[in-house]
Amino acid sequence: MGRIVQKYGGSSVATIEKIIRVAERIKRTAKEGHEMVVVVSAMGDTTDELLGMAKSISLNPDKRELDMLLTTGEQVSSALLAMALQETGEKAVSLTGWQAGIRTESVHGNARILQIDTKRIEEELAEGKIVVVTGFQGVTEAGEITALGRGGSDTTAVALAAALHADRCEIYTDVTGVFTSDPRWIKKARKLPAVSYDEMIEMAHLGAQVLHPRSVEFAKNFRVPLVVRSSMSDEEGTWIVEEEKMEKNLIVRGVAFEKNITRITVHGLPDVMENLSAIFTGLARENVDVDIIIQNVSGETENQVSFSVKDDQLNDALAVLEKLRGELGFKNVEWESGLAKVSIVGSGMVSNPGVAAKMFSTLAENGIFIKMISTSEIKISVVVDEEQMIRAAETLHQAFGLDRAEREVKTK
Amino acid sequence: MGRIVQKYGGSSVATIEKIIRVAERIKRTAKEGHEMVVVVSAMGDTTDELLGMAKSISLNPDKRELDMLLTTGEQVSSALLAMALQETGEKAVSLTGWQAGIRTESVHGNARILQIDTKRIEEELAEGKIVVVTGFQGVTEAGEITALGRGGSDTTAVALAAALHADRCEIYTDVTGVFTSDPRWIKKARKLPAVSYDEMIEMAHLGAQVLHPRSVEFAKNFRVPLVVRSSMSDEEGTWIVEEEKMEKNLIVRGVAFEKNITRITVHGLPDVMENLSAIFTGLARENVDVDIIIQNVSGETENQVSFSVKDDQLNDALAVLEKLRGELGFKNVEWESGLAKVSIVGSGMVSNPGVAAKMFSTLAENGIFIKMISTSEIKISVVVDEEQMIRAAETLHQAFGLDRAEREVKTK
Numbered sequence: 001m002g003r004i005v006q007k008y009g010g011s012s013v014a015t016i017e018k019i020i021r022v023a024e025r026i027k028r029t030a031k032e033g034h035e036m037v038v039v040v041s042a043m044g045d046t047t048d049e050l051l052g053m054a055k056s057i058s059l060n061p062d063k064r065e066l067d068m069l070l071t072t073g074e075q076v077s078s079a080l081l082a083m084a085l086q087e088t089g090e091k092a093v094s095l096t097g098w099q100a101g102i103r104t105e106s107v108h109g110n111a112r113i114l115q116i117d118t119k120r121i122e123e124e125l126a127e128g129k130i131v132v133v134t135g136f137q138g139v140t141e142a143g144e145i146t147a148l149g150r151g152g153s154d155t156t157a158v159a160l161a162a163a164l165h166a167d168r169c170e171i172y173t174d175v176t177g178v179f180t181s182d183p184r185w186i187k188k189a190r191k192l193p194a195v196s197y198d199e200m201i202e203m204a205h206l207g208a209q210v211l212h213p214r215s216v217e218f219a220k221n222f223r224v225p226l227v228v229r230s231s232m233s234d235e236e237g238t239w240i241v242e243e244e245k246m247e248k249n250l251i252v253r254g255v256a257f258e259k260n261i262t263r264i265t266v267h268g269l270p271d272v273m274e275n276l277s278a279i280f281t282g283l284a285r286e287n288v289d290v291d292i293i294i295q296n297v298s299g300e301t302e303n304q305v306s307f308s309v310k311d312d313q314l315n316d317a318l319a320v321l322e323k324l325r326g327e328l329g330f331k332n333v334e335w336e337s338g339l340a341k342v343s344i345v346g347s348g349m350v351s352n353p354g355v356a357a358k359m360f361s362t363l364a365e366n367g368i369f370i371k372m373i374s375t376s377e378i379k380i381s382v383v384v385d386e387e388q389m390i391r392a393a394e395t396l397h398q399a400f401g402l403d404r405a406e407r408e409v410k411t412k
Numbered sequence: 413m414g415r416i417v418q419k420y421g422g423s424s425v426a427t428i429e430k431i432i433r434v435a436e437r438i439k440r441t442a443k444e445g446h447e448m449v450v451v452v453s454a455m456g457d458t459t460d461e462l463l464g465m466a467k468s469i470s471l472n473p474d475k476r477e478l479d480m481l482l483t484t485g486e487q488v489s490s491a492l493l494a495m496a497l498q499e500t501g502e503k504a505v506s507l508t509g510w511q512a513g514i515r516t517e518s519v520h521g522n523a524r525i526l527q528i529d530t531k532r533i534e535e536e537l538a539e540g541k542i543v544v545v546t547g548f549q550g551v552t553e554a555g556e557i558t559a560l561g562r563g564g565s566d567t568t569a570v571a572l573a574a575a576l577h578a579d580r581c582e583i584y585t586d587v588t589g590v591f592t593s594d595p596r597w598i599k600k601a602r603k604l605p606a607v608s609y610d611e612m613i614e615m616a617h618l619g620a621q622v623l624h625p626r627s628v629e630f631a632k633n634f635r636v637p638l639v640v641r642s643s644m645s646d647e648e649g650t651w652i653v654e655e656e657k658m659e660k661n662l663i664v665r666g667v668a669f670e671k672n673i674t675r676i677t678v679h680g681l682p683d684v685m686e687n688l689s690a691i692f693t694g695l696a697r698e699n700v701d702v703d704i705i706i707q708n709v710s711g712e713t714e715n716q717v718s719f720s721v722k723d724d725q726l727n728d729a730l731a732v733l734e735k736l737r738g739e740l741g742f743k744n745v746e747w748e749s750g751l752a753k754v755s756i757v758g759s760g761m762v763s764n765p766g767v768a769a770k771m772f773s774t775l776a777e778n779g780i781f782i783k784m785i786s787t788s789e790i791k792i793s794v795v796v797d798e799e800q801m802i803r804a805a806e807t808l809h810q811a812f813g814l815d816r817a818e819r820e821v822k823t824k
Contacts, residue, residue, distance in 0.1 A: 016469060020469065050488065053428060053488075053492060054491075054492065054495060056428050057428060057432065057492060057495045057496050057499060058495050058498065061495045062494070062495060062498055064505070065492075065495045065498070065505075065506055066491070066495075068487060068490070068491035068494075068506050068508070069487070069488060069491035069492065072484035072487045072488050075480060075481070075483075075484045075487075076462065076484050078480070079477045079478070079480035079481035080466065080469060080477075080481065082477045082480075083466060083469045083470050083473045083474060083477045083478075084469050084470075086470065086477070087469060093476070093477075094477055094480050096480070096557070099555055099557075143510075143511055144511075145508070145511075
C-alpha cells in the first residue's frame with residue numbers, strides 16, 4: 001500500500017499495442033493498492049522525427065522553439081496512456097510538465113528541475129486517479145516550456161518520486177537491468193542484482209545507456225530507491241541503492257564505453273591559469289559539456305590544454321574558442337574526432353591500489369594506445385581510437401573478472 | 413502600418429515546404445511594416461491521425477484526454493513556423509493557447525473562448541517579433557487544456573484580432589474565397605467579392621466549409637473585417653463585412669448543402685410543453701447539437717417531435733433519450749440517417765416575399781421530396797435524401813440566378 005512512481009521509456013510505448021500492454025502492467029500494480037504516478041517518454045522515434053522536421057527547416061533551430069516542438073511527443077504518449085488506463089476501468093489523468101508543477105531553470109534544451117509543486121498531483125491521487133505525467137519537460141517561472149534534455153524522462157520520474165515521497169521509483173526500459181557492460185557488444189556481460197548510486201552515476205555518465213546520470217544523482221540526493229526493469233518481462237531488475245546497503249563490493253563492477261568523442265587541443269596559451277578559466281567559462285556558457293581536461297605545460301612558452309567533448313558539440317566548442325582567440329592570444333586549435341572512451345567503474349577501487357596500473361598494462365599488452373586518461377575515486381577512463389573501443393572493453397571485462405559469476409547479495 | 417492577424421489552415425502548412433512558403437508570405441506582409449500575429453492549424457491530416465490513434469485505444473475516448481492529445485498538433489506546426497520565420501531573418505516566437513492567454517470555458521472538445529489576456533502577445537509584438545499562436549485551443553481557469561472544436565483555429569484568429577484591435581483578420585485557406593455554392597460539386601458556382609457577416613454565418617452553419625460559424629459571429633460582434641483568401645495565390649479573396657457596407661443585396665447569395673444528417677422522431681410524448689424542454693435541455697447538456705426542430709401535434713394523445721442532428725451525434729442523442737424515457741413516458745423513438753440539408757441564403761430575402769414558395773416549387777418540379785423545413789430571416793433550409801442533395805443544390809443555384817455574373821461592388 002505504498003506510493004510508486006513508474007517510468008516507461010520510448011521503446012515501451014512505441015506503438016498503440018505497447019501502450020495498451022503498459023496500461024495493463026500499471027493496472028496490475030495499482031490493484032495491489034498502491035498510489036501510482038507514471039512518467040512516459042515520447043513514443044518510439046517521435047522525438048527524432050520531430051527533430052528531423054526542425055532540421056529540415058533550419059540547420060540550427062532556435063532552442064526555445066525546439067523545446068516547444070519536442071515536448072509535444074510526451075504529451076501525445078501521456079494522453080494515449082491515460083486513455084488506455086481508463087479503458088481498463090482505472091481512473092486516470094494525464095498532466096503536462098507545467099500542469100504537474102515541474103518548475104525548471106530558464107535554459108532551453110537542457111533545463112534542470114528547480115522544484116516541483118505537487119499540489120495538482122496530490123489532488124488527483126486523492127481522487128483515486130493514476131496520474132500520467134509527461135517526461136522530459138517543465139516550465140520556467142515566466143511560463144516558457146523547457147525540455148530537460150535527452151534521457152530527461154528518468155529525471156522527471158526520480159524528481160517526482162522524491163517530491164512525492166514515493167516508496168520507490170521503477171524505471172521500465174527495453175533491457176532487463178544494469179549489466180557489467182553493454183551486452184549488445186560484450187557477449188559475456190552479466191546482469192548485476194544491485195549497484196550503488198555512485199557506481200551508477202559513473203556508469204551513466206560513461207555511456208551505459210540504461211539511466212540518465214542526472215536522474216541517479218537526484219535519486220542519490222533524495223535517497224529514492226530505484227529499480228531498473230524490463231517492460232516486456234517480469235524478470236527481477238537491478239536495484240540502485242546506497243553503498244552501505246550492499247554486502248560485498250567488487251573492485252570493478254562494470255566496463256562502460258562510448259563513441260563519438262572529440263579531443264580538442266589549444267596550443268600556445270599564455271597566462272595559463274587565468275585563460276583556462278576564460279575558456280571553460282565560455283564553453284559552459286554555451287552549454288558545451290566538457291568531459292576530460294588535460295593541462296600540459298610542455299615548455300616555457302608552448303603551454304597547451306586538451307579537453308574532450310562529444311562530436312556533435314565540436315562546432316559549438318570551436319565557435320567559443322574562435323571568439324576568445326583575440327582576447328586570449330593563443331596560437332592555434334587542433335582537434336581529433338572519431339575517438340572513444342572506455343572506463344572501469346567500481347566502489348571497491350577506493351581501497352584497492354593498483355587498479356589503474358592493471359588497467360594500463362592490460363591495454364598495453366593488447367596493443368591499445370591510450371590518448372587521454374581521467375580518474376575519479378571510483379572510475380578510470382581512457383580515450384582510445386574508436387576502432388579499438390570494443391576490444392579494449394572486452395579485454396578489461398575479462399581482466400577484472402566480470403565474466404565470472406559473483407557472490408553478490410540481493411539488497412531488496 | 414497596421415496590425416494584422418493571419419490564419420493558415422492545415423492544408424496551408426501540410427508539409428515543411430508549405431510551412432517555408434507560408435513563412436515567406438508572412439515575411440512579405442511584415443516587411444510592409446505591419447505588426448503580425450499568425451494563427452496556425454495542425455499540419456495536414458495530423459488531427460485525424462491523432463484521433464485515429466485515440467480511437468484505436470477507445471471507441472469513446474475521454475474528452476479531456478482527447479484535448480490533451482489533439483492540441484499537440486498545433487504546437488508542432490506553430491513551433492515549426494516560428495523556426496521557418498527565424499530562418500528568413502525575422503524575429504518570431506510561438507505561443508501555445510495557454511501562453512497566449514486564451515481563456516476558455518471548462519468544456520472539453522468544444523470550448524468557447526471567454527477572454528484573452530493579451531499581455532504576453534503585446535510584449536512580444538513590442539519586441540518586434542512575429543507572434544505565432546496555436547489555433548484551436550485554450551486553457552481553463554483551473555489550468556486544463558481545452559480544444560475549441562473542429563475549425564476552431566478560425567475562431568482563435570478572429571478572437572485575437574478583436575482582442576488585439578487588429579485592422580483586419582486574413583483567413584488563408586485552400587480556396588480563393590467564398591463561392592455561391594461549393595465549386596467541387598456545383599460547376600457554375602462563382603466566387604463572391606463580398607458577403608455580409610449574417611450571410612456568412614448562415615452559410616458557415618449550413619456546411620460551406622470556408623469559415624467556422626463561431627469565428628464569423630465573433631467577427632460580427634467585434635466588427636473585425638475578415639477576408640478569406642488562398643495561401644497558394646495572390647488572387648483577391650472574399651471580404652466578410654457589415655451589411656451596410658455592401659452596395660447591392662442579391663435576394664439569394666448562396667446555396668449551401670451538407671450530408672450526414674439524421675432525423676430523430678420521438679413518438680407519443682405526453683405533456684408536450686414541459687417535456688420538450690426536458691428533452692432539449694438533456695441534449696444540450698451532453699453537447700448534442702440539435703439543428704432543425706419540428707413539433708407536430710397530430711392527435712389527442714399521439715404528440716410527436718422531430719429534430720435533426722449530425723450522424724455522428726446519433727448515439728449520444730439516443731443515449732439521452734433512453735435515459736429520459738422512464739421519466740417522460742414517451743412511446744418510442746424512430747430515426748432516419750443518410751439525409752442531407754440544402755439551404756439558400758441571402759440578406760435580400762427579408763424584403764422579398766415569395767422566395768420560399770419559389771424554392772419549394774423548384775424542388776417539387778424536379779421530383780425532390782422535402783422531409784423537413786426550417787427558415788430564418790435570411791435563409792431557408794430543407795432536408796432531403798442524401799442522393800438528391802447535389803441535384804437540389806444545382807437546381808436552386810440556377811433558379812435563383814447565381815450562375816450569372818452579378819454587379820456587386822467591392823467593399824474594401
